[in-house]
Amino acid sequence: MSIKLQDVNYIYGIGTGQEKHALKNINLEINDGEFIGLAGHTGSGKSTLVQLLNGLIRASSGTIYYNGQNIYDKLYNMRSLRSKVGLVFQYPEHQLFETTVVNDVQFGPKNLGLPQLEIELRSFKALKMVGIGDDLLDVSPFALSGGQKRRVAIAGILAMKPEVLVLDEPVAGLDPAGRDEILGLLKKLHNENNITVILVSHSMEDIAKYVDRMLVMNRGEIVLDGKPSKIFCFEKELEKIGLGVPETVKVIHRLQDAGANIIGEPITTEESSEAIYRWLV
């Protein structure tokens, strides 16, 4: 079970005189159960890439395989792909429309044509997963706070039981507590349900803390691919494309430059403080 992209190109505005080559020869394989962070500057093609993954837009050239099947095959069921690859857009709270929270979450499973009992079961479960209490189920989604709205919107995708969950900047505009809550939820989903998670973000701190594999995009190309600890070694290159590394990694790098004998490649705050402590003692 994997997603495989082969020589994928995407060009916006063909024939308008303002063509934009958003993705250039992307070759990528995403394996089952990975937790991937996709980083890149604004306009680097991250959002275009994730929309290709569930067939919302069609690549200008190249092929995409989902579990070995070509999704551009005429006989391929695109709608089933969309239920398997759940895509949470940026500011997903802007897509809420139903009269009550629970109705909104049921929209996705209903579209899948499931029996009513299954729909209800899935939506209650999804709402519970994102931490929306029973007292909010029959409230209008427009009456909720920003963070609650976002969690309801994510529940709307989770209720479809995707095999792969793609989130485009899921924590943009949230306060630190809300951010940790959502990212923690993703980690939990990944660990307990073995869902493949693709997290699009330009916050290197978030990515460093949660993902196993990191992709860095620049101008429509994947320039770096690997473990976060390996990728953060390219501090200069990352800064050149407007990304940088987490502050803790910067501190470690400066210390190492100054001759400190710090072992390993710590990335999170805890790991870094421990490494520095070990070096000092």
Added chain:
Amino acid sequence: MLRDITIGQYYQAESVIHRLDPRVKVIATFIYIISLFCFNQLSGYIIAAFFFYCIVKLSKVPFKFITRGIKPIIFMLIFTAALNLLWTSGEHVLIQYGFITITSEGVKKMVFMALRLIFLIIGSSLMTLTTTPNQLTDAIENLFKPLNKLKVPVHELAMMMSIALRFIPILVEETDKIMKAQLARGADFESGNIIQRVKNMIPIFIPLFVSAARRASDLALAMDARCYHGGEGRTKMKPLKYKRQDILAYFVMFCYICVIVVTGKILPV
């Protein structure tokens, strides 16, 4: 998906036509449209077409863009053409079949009417292709200024128009985004009968209205924060000023209308 909408689309290029004062372009387009109704023979259409061709060449806008404007009115075009063809009475009957009578006068009228409509559309689309929406509203505000004396709130109307135009691409993009978000949740906008389809649109319309209201209230707040208080005493960053090329353009339009009127009077065909 929806990004292909071309209403009021501006084509970026460096040309004399782009540089003209927007007022000139508005008035010239107006004159051109009126001129289309000043003649009723082939020679007039040839002159109008040739003149238009020259302007398009000067504007550096590809012809593909100009003819694109005809697409949305194709149904109306066929409808008027058919009406003219069937309901024009004349002496030279070409085909008679039941209640359908087609006369040569009808054919002529159909062709001319269709040509007129096409010229009208592509003429005005050339204006919007070479003028930014902001310039356009500036021009309209300026041209309608005399109505201020009749207590018509010209500035406010122009401001509303420019805000509306400014928001078209934003709302189109927003619709595109919401549509994709709902598609990702398994929504289906393509199957079902017409009532079902309208119902399927609800998941797009409600978020769209909510976001439009949110944007409007944000904009109102931002304008208020910058002490916007209407048109009185408001100055422009780029005031409209006629230059030599604009005077020349008016002169060209004057010559054009003279030629059209004269040929309309003297040439029989």
